[in-house]
Amino acid sequence: MTQRTAVLNTQTHTTPLPMPQRNPQRPAWIRALDSNLTYQIGTFALFALAWQLYGTYWGGLLVPTFTETVIAFVELLGTGEFWEAMFISNQALFIGFALSIIIGVPVGVLLGRFRTMERYSDVYLNILLVTPMAAIIPLLIMSVGFGLLSRVILVTIFAIVMVIVNVRAGVRQVDPTLIQMARSFGASEREIWFRVLIPGALPSIMTGLRLGLGRAVTGMVIVELLMVSLALGGLILEFRGMFNGPGLYATIVAILIEALLLISLAHWLERKAAPWAPNNQKGRGSR
Amino acid sequence: MTALITRARPKSGLSKRLLNGRASASLISLAVAGVLWEIVGQAAKVPFFPPLTAVLVELWSMITRGEIFGNLATSLANLVLGFGLSLIVGIVVGTAMGRYRRVNAALGIYVYALLTAPSLVFAPIFFSILGAGQGSIVAVIFMYSAFIMIINTASAVENVNPSLVEMGRSYGANEWQILTRIILPAAAPMIFAGVRLGMGRAVTGMINGEMFIAVVGLGRMVTVAGKSFDGAAVLAILIVIITVALAAIALVQFVDRRITSWVPNTTKES
Amino acid sequence: MIEITGLGKTFTGQDGSAVRALDNVNLSVQDNEFLTVLGPSGCGKTTMLKMIAGLMPWDEGEISIAGNPVRGPGPDRSMVFQNFALLPWSTVLENVAFGLRLRGVSKSEREDRARELISMVGLTGFETKRPGELSGGMQQRVGLARALAVEPKVLLMDEPFGAVDEQTRRLLQEELLSIWERTKVTVVFITHSMEEAVLLGDRVVLMSARPGQISEIVPVPLERPRSSDVGGLERSKEYVEITAYLWERLREMHDEHRAKNPAALNGAGR
Numbered sequence: 001m002t003q004r005t006a007v008l009n010t011q012t013h014t015t016p017l018p019m020p021q022r023n024p025q026r027p028a029w030i031r032a033l034d035s036n037l038t039y040q041i042g043t044f045a046l047f048a049l050a051w052q053l054y055g056t057y058w059g060g061l062l063v064p065t066f067t068e069t070v071i072a073f074v075e076l077l078g079t080g081e082f083w084e085a086m087f088i089s090n091q092a093l094f095i096g097f098a099l100s101i102i103i104g105v106p107v108g109v110l111l112g113r114f115r116t117m118e119r120y121s122d123v124y125l126n127i128l129l130v131t132p133m134a135a136i137i138p139l140l141i142m143s144v145g146f147g148l149l150s151r152v153i154l155v156t157i158f159a160i161v162m163v164i165v166n167v168r169a170g171v172r173q174v175d176p177t178l179i180q181m182a183r184s185f186g187a188s189e190r191e192i193w194f195r196v197l198i199p200g201a202l203p204s205i206m207t208g209l210r211l212g213l214g215r216a217v218t219g220m221v222i223v224e225l226l227m228v229s230l231a232l233g234g235l236i237l238e239f240r241g242m243f244n245g246p247g248l249y250a251t252i253v254a255i256l257i258e259a260l261l262l263i264s265l266a267h268w269l270e271r272k273a274a275p276w277a278p279n280n281q282k283g284r285g286s287r
Numbered sequence: 288m289t290a291l292i293t294r295a296r297p298k299s300g301l302s303k304r305l306l307n308g309r310a311s312a313s314l315i316s317l318a319v320a321g322v323l324w325e326i327v328g329q330a331a332k333v334p335f336f337p338p339l340t341a342v343l344v345e346l347w348s349m350i351t352r353g354e355i356f357g358n359l360a361t362s363l364a365n366l367v368l369g370f371g372l373s374l375i376v377g378i379v380v381g382t383a384m385g386r387y388r389r390v391n392a393a394l395g396i397y398v399y400a401l402l403t404a405p406s407l408v409f410a411p412i413f414f415s416i417l418g419a420g421q422g423s424i425v426a427v428i429f430m431y432s433a434f435i436m437i438i439n440t441a442s443a444v445e446n447v448n449p450s451l452v453e454m455g456r457s458y459g460a461n462e463w464q465i466l467t468r469i470i471l472p473a474a475a476p477m478i479f480a481g482v483r484l485g486m487g488r489a490v491t492g493m494i495n496g497e498m499f500i501a502v503v504g505l506g507r508m509v510t511v512a513g514k515s516f517d518g519a520a521v522l523a524i525l526i527v528i529i530t531v532a533l534a535a536i537a538l539v540q541f542v543d544r545r546i547t548s549w550v551p552n553t554t555k556e557s
Numbered sequence: 558m559i560e561i562t563g564l565g566k567t568f569t570g571q572d573g574s575a576v577r578a579l580d581n582v583n584l585s586v587q588d589n590e591f592l593t594v595l596g597p598s599g600c601g602k603t604t605m606l607k608m609i610a611g612l613m614p615w616d617e618g619e620i621s622i623a624g625n626p627v628r629g630p631g632p633d634r635s636m637v638f639q640n641f642a643l644l645p646w647s648t649v650l651e652n653v654a655f656g657l658r659l660r661g662v663s664k665s666e667r668e669d670r671a672r673e674l675i676s677m678v679g680l681t682g683f684e685t686k687r688p689g690e691l692s693g694g695m696q697q698r699v700g701l702a703r704a705l706a707v708e709p710k711v712l713l714m715d716e717p718f719g720a721v722d723e724q725t726r727r728l729l730q731e732e733l734l735s736i737w738e739r740t741k742v743t744v745v746f747i748t749h750s751m752e753e754a755v756l757l758g759d760r761v762v763l764m765s766a767r768p769g770q771i772s773e774i775v776p777v778p779l780e781r782p783r784s785s786d787v788g789g790l791e792r793s794k795e796y797v798e799i800t801a802y803l804w805e806r807l808r809e810m811h812d813e814h815r816a817k818n819p820a821a822l823n824g825a826g827r
Contacts (some may be wrong), residue, residue: 063416136525263403
């Protein structure tokens with residue numbers, strides 16, 4: 001009988017059925033080995049190995065091995081130069097991101113609530129969404145120079161579109177019967193805003209902030225790499241100039257880690273702030 | 288994710304689109320902004336904000352001098368290579384992730400991490416491996432556009448109505464038939480939503496890659512114009528870039544509409 | 558025709574909790590019989606049907622069709638799905654021909670056959686429409702035609718009329734009866750409606766939940782053919798008595814379940 005089940009299983013295991021398909025007879029250690037974590041670690045190990053081999057046998061002047069990069073990363077964390085670069089980069093990042101929230105959220109709410117404004121602004125948001133913003137960096141430098149201000153402005157421009165678009169969508173999708181319900185209980189316009197519209201749009205607002213943060217980090221990296229070579233981006237270019245492969249890769253790893261940590265934090269906040277949203281429910285992490 | 292998969296499509300027929308308000312509002316809006324741009328530009332007299340007419344004159348002279356087309360062709364070649372590569376990888380890997388739990392477990396978090404990470408930081412890595420050439424630019428375009436298509440395809444495949452798959456199996460379909468006759472067609476509308484986003488990101492990757500590895504293309508033109516403080520030239524190229532981006536996305540939408548014409552109209556409105 | 562002996566299945570949840578979905582189910586269905594299966598949600602009736610279809614593995618027991626043990630989906634059975642499971646990108650004709658296509662029947666042959674079935678379910682003239690353009694009732698006619706096109710010995714129907722409105726449901730019931738009277742295919746029909754179970758079935762299998770078991774098999778002594786006067790049938794003494802009896806039994810099951818499990822307020826829970 002177990003034989004038959006096995007035959008059927010081979011035909012079934014790939015099909016997502018509504019019910020759990022796990023065979024209860026399998027020993028616990030096999031099930032543990034089949035867990036997601038095992039595969040995740042496996043992928044990473046394979047990647048590190050491939051990198052190590054490539055770096056050892058084929059890598060040129062600028063391609064370090066995996067282990068060299070790890071060592072360089074640890075060393076990098078011990079240098080004052082790195083933390084200074086971190087500080088300068090993050091200064092622009094946080095001021096710019098804060099500005100994009102302060103401006104973007106109210107603008108998004110207004111565009112979501114008032115149809116005419118939205119109609120006339122739509123074309124610009126669409127253009128901004130598809131335009132490679134990096135191309136305006138030269139204009140920014142011509143107008144405000146190489147200082148903090150131009151970096152802040154660029155980060156803001158990068159992040160604000162995502163914030164506005166998501167907040168607008170969030171306000172627009174609030175169920176109109178909820179507004180009618182609130183009216184029927186005698187709610188004033190102000191109360192409708194604060195008790196229905198903004199809480200209703202909160203999940204989308206938080207999503208907008210998370211995506212905006214991602215874009216803000218992108219803006220930070222781009223401006224430093226493409227135009228104003230200083231801070232973290234400057235460090236990368238400096239290591240490249242010195243043909244210091246491990247240092248170059250370690251700085252990139254540091255930027256990646258910071259970006260992922262920030263975005264994970266935003267993701268966590270998103271779930272905390274609006275646990276009722278379908279995307280934030282347990283097990284169905286919004287991707 | 289939800290924000291990524293909504294499909295907004297204009298109604299068919301140009302005349303209808305012009306009539307339906309949104310398009311005309313956009314045109315009015317663009318015209319007003321154009322006039323304002325001209326006035327402010329004329330009044331301000333600063334190099335970084337030249338009036339619209341100056342930009343258009345510059346654009347025209349760039350075209351007649353033949354600067355645009357050569358660089359545009361190089362950029363488009365990069366775009367086609369990079370986007371084509373990530374389209375293939377996106378659909379193959381995405382389908383595998385959406386259909387097979389183990390593939391999803393092995394790749395899921397990395398694909399998501401690479402999607403959220405700032406893609407341009409990989410440019411120095413490609414530079415170190417592939418050198419300052421087209422290979423690096425194509426690789427940057429790939430990094431920009433592949434992961435959004437993988438994620439969207441995976442989620443599209445995962446969300447295919449399970450009873451369609453069950454129906455196929457009940458008629459004796461094998462795995463390949465289920466993939467090609469049921470899953471991929473059923474997932475096509477959502478896959479295309481990802482392809483559209485991927486195309487947008489590919490154009491961005493093309494420009495950023497060309498600006499970083501400034502040897503060819505429109506991106507290099509921007510860098511050169513910026514270094515010589517020529518505001519009108521920067522804006523003229525920007526207009527070309529925006530046109531390329533919008534045209535590329537329109538192309539994706541055109542193909543989308545041809546392939547997924549069966550999607551009922553009511554669900555097309557987002 | 559269909560022999561089920563000692564069928565059992567336990568589902569294990571992600572948290573390790575075990576649910577006994579089916580327990581020691583024994584059932585034998587005659588050639589040309591119309592068997593209806595009735596029970597509260599969670600009693601395993603759909604699970605059992607999917608096992609007969611070969612779509613779901615089981616832990617203990619045997620299922621055989623005409624003496625051949627079931628090892629997967631086969632050409633002797635076809636299934637009609639509750640949510641129709643039509644391919645939205647295919648036309649009515651292509652949908653009906655789907656099973657034949659998977660079996661490698663040539664295009665002209667399968668289209669002829671499909672047209673025949675389309676006319677049988679009264680959809681002539683709709684061959685080139687897509688499912689999105691049809692009402693729910695018409696969609697299920699397509700599903701029925703698709704299932705019959707492959708000339709199965711057994712037709713497995715999973716609450717096929719559960720998703721259509723009352724009027725349409727009535728018409729579809731009459732039509733199904735008249736098709737069955739002509740083709741004499743063996744039918745296993747899952748439903749949660751007592752009225753439907755009695756109107757259609759030669760016997761009603763009553764199932765109870767947790768664990769899913771057959772609690773009783775009730776013969777229906779109503780005369781055949783029934784398709785001509787369903788309304789009159791419903792006023793007959795036998796019909797009223799059987800439905801009353803079934804209701805009493807379902808109610809007992811509900812009370813028993815509540816006595817065992819006070820947390821469940823309504824029905825058998827899911």
